[in-house]
Amino acid sequence: MTALSPSGPLVDGKLVETPHTITVVNPATGEACAECPAATPELLERAVDAAVRAAPAWAKEPGARRWTLETVATVLDENREALARTLSTETGIPVRDAAMEAAGAAAFARHRAAGPLPVDSVHDDERQRVQVRRAPIGVVGAIIPWNAPLLISAEKISTAFATGNTVIVKPSPLAPLTTALLGELLAQSVPSGVLGVLPGGDELGAALVAHPAVGMISFTGSIDAGRAIMAAAAPRLKRLSLELGGNDAAIVLPDVSGGAVAKTAAKVYAGAFYRSGQVCAAIKRLYLPRPVFGEFTEALAALAGQAVVGDPFDPSVTMGPVSNRAQSDRVRGLVEDAVAAGGTVLAGGPEVSGPGYFHRPTLVTGLAADTALVAQEQFGPALPVLPYDEVDEAVAAANDTDYGLGASVWTTDPERGAEVAASLDAGSVWVNRHGVVSPEIPFGGMKQSGYGRANGAAGLDQYSELKTVSVRR
CATH class of the missing domain: 3.40.309.10 (Aldehyde Dehydrogenase; Chain A, domain 2)
Structure with missing residues (x-):
């Protein structure tokens, strides 16, 4: 494995071979710099099946999830240089800024590893106890944009893991290398099935959105694409988190x-x-x-x-x-x-x-x-x-x-x-500042700029089913 040659999509804990590739262009030269292995519809089915099978046990192990997130952060830190160089090559951002993105990605994982899911107490007296708990949705489909693929992948993976969900990540075909490399680096560090990384084109993204076993779609990208995802998710009332365009x-x-x-x-x-x-x-x-x-x-x-x-x-x-x-x-x-x-x-x-x-x-x-x-x-x-x-x-x-x-x-x-x-x-x-985004602060848009919030406690709620448990004493 080299930074610009990921071995293959991550499916059920393994890197799998595929005859299909995505040509990645280095924007600093305008020339092809790598071929990224691309997932097929059959690999998507395998990844979803693995995520469904892994979900029940994963949901019941908050300690294992927190340990896994700490491991994710460590892997990000230990491989910061390779990730930064890959990110800089495929997106064109200065390599020092790419290194900052890698550090930010690790910070997201550590933030979500820091503590248990909150439980809201509505009543707790001699008559009744009423609590609001956060239950996992199941399988989350995370669709990643080309501009900050490592940071946004880490945010979505970390929040999905923290709330007990399994997750399948589909990076943009314009910048798939860094996310594919992340999947390769994590292949031996996360339990089988809880994370899939599937580079591919728009057709693969549409199949992920439409898949009946995927309970939530978390998308960052354009307004037009967000509207299309909302329409495609409507028949099964899928949960959504849409961070869309801004002006x-x-x-x-x-x-x-x-x-x-x-x-x-x-x-x-x-x-x-x-x-x-x-x-x-x-x-x-x-x-x-x-x-x-x-x-x-x-x-x-x-x-x-x-x-x-x-x-x-x-x-x-x-x-x-x-x-x-x-x-x-x-x-x-x-x-x-x-x-x-x-x-x-x-x-x-x-x-x-x-x-x-x-x-x-x-x-x-x-x-x-x-x-x-x-x-x-x-x-x-x-x-x-x-x-x-x-x-x-x-x-x-x-x-x-x-x-x-x-x-x-x-x-x-x-x-x-x-x-x-x-x-x-x-x-x-x-x-007196602009664009400050951090793991503990909710972030998302009004009007056509989004649906729901990422980060903070609001982000946890976005990836959860809120379950009210009411006990009469």
Whole structure:
């Protein structure tokens, strides 16, 4: 086994051979870098059958589940370098950021291993005892996106294990290698049947969703795909956790002026362009008070001009490529459309010359609210910047969307920021920070940006059947 050559899908505790493969393209070169073994419908049936058989005993062993999660965390830590290199190769994110993702994945596993499932006490007196307990759903199908496959796989696996479920993971065909490598590394560390890792295309994902023995689907990805999954899950009333697209707005309040401008601009820039903007909760629209609009955009443009875009394994590089050709074409098309609509590019613009899917961090001003770059999720290194006169105007503009994943408020007065945050329609609203997601804090979207919550106690409930036990004394 090498980092870029996983041995095969993980089925019933074993790595199995398959004649089918997925060609994986390195976005830094635009060329094929590996062939990932791909699962077949027959392997899916075998994996589901194994997960069903393993589920009853697994549900009854909370101690074994916690021990397994600790082992998962250890495996992630011990193989951080190989995982990071694989992740960087197939997604293009700088390898140091890939290592941070591996560390975050281990943190998710350790968090879920930390304690038993909570039991809620509703009544406990001389007349009655009423408790709400969390029972497993059974087999969870986890469908993983291409942008952060290791972290999101770890989150879904860890929460499924903690709640007593078995889980089958289906990574994106655009970035299957890291998840496949994780399955290979865990093959000897988890009980047979409780984890399946099945790389494959959209047809395999559809079969996983439709399978009658799969009781829950946990999906992270686009709104359109989430709607399709919800429709396919409806006939059997499958449980769902859907973390979908976002068009996160950031509002800088008028009190940010003078020396606070440069400091705030640096943080906003990071919130927008970290990992080339390919983060579900990245800043995707920026609203600035008109009096500081020029100064603030100049500070952002200077930061964009300092970005070193290139090989993700080069220590001097601060931004790698866009992760795949389709997404690169989309970002370029949105910027071209914005310019055609009268927008002005303040920084960035053309792709970096040479092979690969490189695109410099791009700022665009002078856009109407209905311009595609403003109204849609770009999911890449292009940020529309819009002026406002009154805070209520900015809040209304931020809320005027079908998206509702995240938002942020930037201010020198945190309490005022919290007041404005309360009026924003998003599942997570940050003040003087953006996109902070951790295992203990619930995360998910409002409106079209999702259904349910991941992380925290709310995430445990999402993967559980809540069972009320009522005892008359």
